[in-house]
Amino acid sequence: MKIRAGDTAISGPEKGYTGVYLLNFLGEALDAVKKIRQDEKKIIMTGDGPTYIVFESKNENEVVFAKCFTKSGAEESEERLSIEPEVVVSKQALIEEILRFSTEAINKIISLDPNVTNHNQIREFREHLQEIKSAQ
Numbered sequence: 129m130k131i132r133a134g135d136t137a138i139s140g141p142e143k144g145y146t147g148v149y150l151l152n153f154l155g156e157a158l159d160a161v162k163k164i165r166q167d168e169k170k171i172i173m174t175g176d177g178p179t180y181i182v183f184e185s186k187n188e189n190e191v192v193f194a195k196c197f198t199k200s201g202a203e204e205s206e207e208r209l210s211i212e213p214e215v216v217v218s219k220q221a222l223i224e225e226i227l228r229f230s231t232e233a234i235n236k237i238i239s240l241d242p243n244v245t246n247h248n249q250i251r252e253f254r255e256h257l258q259e260i261k262s263a264q
Contacts, residue, residue: 149175151237151253154230158260161223164191165263171202182214183222191219230257 156172160183163170167185174181180202182194192205194214201208208214234254237244244250 150233151249154226154233155253155256157226158230158256161226161260162263164219164223185219186216189219190216191222193217193222227257227261 153172153174156170160170160172164183164185167188169182169184172181172183173179177197180196180199182192182196182202184192184194184205186192192214193216194202194205194208194212196202196208196212198207198209198212201212234250234257237250
């Protein structure tokens with residue numbers, strides 16, 4: 129995939145891989161699946177802020193999914209600001225959605241440019257995705 133402004137490559141083969149941010153985030157989300165399955169907390173620091181996406185077990189079947197604007201709010205739910213959204217979701221539904229979206233995203237990236245199939249980050253992501261799927 130390439131992002132161009134006129135004749136200038138902003139991102140893509142001339143400037144590096146476009147999907148790096150997405151794959152990094154999805155790699156962290158796949159790590160969250162491991163943590164969710166073990167009833168452990170996972171905090172993902174995003175590039176926009178920074179903000180934090182938090183997955184934490186509520187009970188055997190549910191997970192709290194929160195977007196936090198402070199590190200303290202991400203680490204301790206009692207420290208969250210009233211404007212920080214959070215929702216309780218089904219653990220299984222969340223896992224299934226992370227796996228579905230990760231699969232869809234990598235397939236879309238490869239369909240747009242099959243030349244990236246053997247790119248290290250693509251290969252590593254696909255291996256990581258398969259490992260998480262196999263652990264079910």
